[in-house]
Each structure stands twice: as C-alpha cells, then as structure tokens.
Amino acid sequence: MTLTDHDVAIDVRPLSGWTGAEIHGVDLSQPLDDHTVAEIRQALLQWKVVFFRDQHIDHAQQIRFGGQFGDVTPGHPYEGDAAPPGFPQIHTVSPKAYDERYGRRYQKQFGVNGPGWHADVTPLINPPSHSILRAESVPAFGGDTQFTNVAAAYLGLPEPLRAFIDGLRAEHRFGASYDADRSNERIGEWVRTKPLASIHPVVRVHPESGERVIYVNPGFTTRILDLDPRQSRHILDLLFEQIDRPEYTVRFKWENGSVAFWDNRAALHLAPRDVEHLATDRVLHRITLVGDTPVGPDGAPSESIAGEPFLAAN
Ligand SMILES: [Fe+2]
Numbered sequence: 001m002t003l004t005d006h007d008v009a010i011d012v013r014p015l016s017g018w019t020g021a022e023i024h025g026v027d028l029s030q031p032l033d034d035h036t037v038a039e040i041r042q043a044l045l046q047w048k049v050v051f052f053r054d055q056h057i058d059h060a061q062q063i064r065f066g067g068q069f070g071d072v073t074p075g076h077p078y079e080g081d082a083a084p085p086g087f088p089q090i091h092t093v094s095p096k097a098y099d100e101r102y103g104r105r106y107q108k109q110f111g112v113n114g115p116g117w118h119a120d121v122t123p124l125i126n127p128p129s130h131s132i133l134r135a136e137s138v139p140a141f142g143g144d145t146q147f148t149n150v151a152a153a154y155l156g157l158p159e160p161l162r163a164f165i166d167g168l169r170a171e172h173r174f175g176a177s178y179d180a181d182r183s184n185e186r187i188g189e190w191v192r193t194k195p196l197a198s199i200h201p202v203v204r205v206h207p208e209s210g211e212r213v214i215y216v217n218p219g220f221t222t223r224i225l226d227l228d229p230r231q232s233r234h235i236l237d238l239l240f241e242q243i244d245r246p247e248y249t250v251r252f253k254w255e256n257g258s259v260a261f262w263d264n265r266a267a268l269h270l271a272p273r274d275v276e277h278l279a280t281d282r283v284l285h286r287i288t289l290v291g292d293t294p295v296g297p298d299g300a301p302s303e304s305i306a307g308e309p310f311l312a313a314n
Helices: 034-047 059-067 095-102 150-155 159-166 186-193 229-243
Strands: 011-014 021-024 049-052 091-093 130-137 145-149 169-173 197-201 203-205 212-214 221-224 249-252 259-263 267-270 283-288 303-306
Touching (some): 011 034, 034 259, 059 130, 145 150, 150 229, 197 203, 259 267
Antiparallel strands (some): 011 021, 091 283, 130 259, 130 283, 169 197, 169 221, 197 303
C-alpha cells in the first residue's frame, strides 16, 4: 500500500487553553498539498497563531510558503527601501536593521498606551490578514514573543460590555505612540509626510470564522470616536487590560529555524523588551499577506483617513 497525502495528517500540538499550537510533520521548504494547506488554515482559525520548528528556509522559500495562503504584500508600507535586495516582501526585524533604518541605537519604548501589543499595521484600511515571521538567528535566551487571542478576550467580557463596545469605532494611526524625542528620525518624517490612519470598528467580525474580536490595540489605536477624551481613555484602558490577561496569551521561545504564522484579525502580539541590554543580535524576517477591510457587527466597513490600500507586492 502506498501512502497518499491524505494519510499523512499534520500534528497540531496546542500550547495553551486559548492560544497557539505547534505544528509538526510539515516541511515548509516544499510546496504543500491542498489538504495540508487546509489543515494549517483550520489550526490558525482555532489557535490564532501556529509555530513550526527547524525550518531552515530562505527568503524565496518563505515567500513561496506564504503565497500558498494569500497574496504577499511588500515588507512594510513605510520601510520598503529596507528590504533585502530582490525581496521587497521581506521586512527584517533586528536591532542592527533598526539602527540602519532609524539612524541611531534603537530602543523600543512604551508609548502612551503602555506595552506595545498590536496587530501588524492596523492604521491601513486593509491591514495584513496574516504575518509569517521566521527566525534566522536568535539568542539562546531572551527575546520571546507573546501572542494574545482577542476573540477569547472578547468572549471573556460581560455581555453588557460586549453590547456596548459592539457599536463603537476607533482611530488607528501609525506613529501614534512615538514621542517627540523620536520625531526627527526617519520614521517621524514618514509619519508627518505620509500619514497612515483609518477608522476601524472596535469589534471586528472575523471574515472566516464569524467570531467577534476586540479590534483595538495599544500600538496603534489613538481614540474611540463619539466619546470625550477621558471616556475614550477609560474604555481603551479597560480593553487593553482585557487583552493583556495571561489566560488569553501564549509565550513563544524562538530557536534558529522557528517560524510563527499568525492571524492579525484574531491575535495581537507583543515584541520582547528583554533583549535590548544583551549583546547578541536577533534577526528575524517577516512577510505579511494582503488583508481585507474590517467590518463591524453592524456590517459597516472601516473608513480610510490617510493612506492607500496595501496590496500585493510586484
Ligand atoms: Fe508586529
């Protein structure tokens, strides 16, 4: 008897009660059959982020892997010129890359909203649906990334609160959390001359699962519309406290060759702050997939304030 593709199910190992699963039995360097793609999609829908180990793939293989799940965007709406030659889809995450990009020793900072939980580039009218981040070189300790399940966080709110936030909308703006100290850096110039901002529903209906998710994040959300500034601050703080609750999160320890693949419409992630004082570099490469325009429970879509839709890379 010969094995067909369908006899070889992938091995999905959940890492916490709500969030994250490791997937074994898949070689990302090879084209995947439809059944495997469907199983990975299903694991993503349930666990919001999936992880693969020992995948020593290059930029082209990472882009090809992502292309089996959607159209791959440029690396970043602002930072395309920082992509490695020949791979405009790649956004490299490393202190050294940031030094070159921002022109001085880069340190992550807490913004006005506290720790930087975020989904990638939500100021866009169509934020990327998924991100795929691969570790090329990571330190032996430090630098874990955390993820939180914002569908579970929504469900964990009392019903009257859910009903209240279902009708709200909020502004997301790139650079909202940058302080004046950084305003003369290149990123400050981009934020001033090429602003990116949108109005999104505070509760987004996930286009595949139909789940409602908390769709504000401390990294990019500036204010809730139709409330006065203090009311907006209180409601945002309440929601940021909710998405930060440990029971909704998972913490991923990177190794060289690890790959994280998450759904930006159902998970937020938090970049590590415990590596900046360490001498080791940490190099990861990200791609993102073209996303759709968010829709709220009332069926109304997001509205753009500034910036163009983020479409497939050429
Ligand atoms: Fe991110």
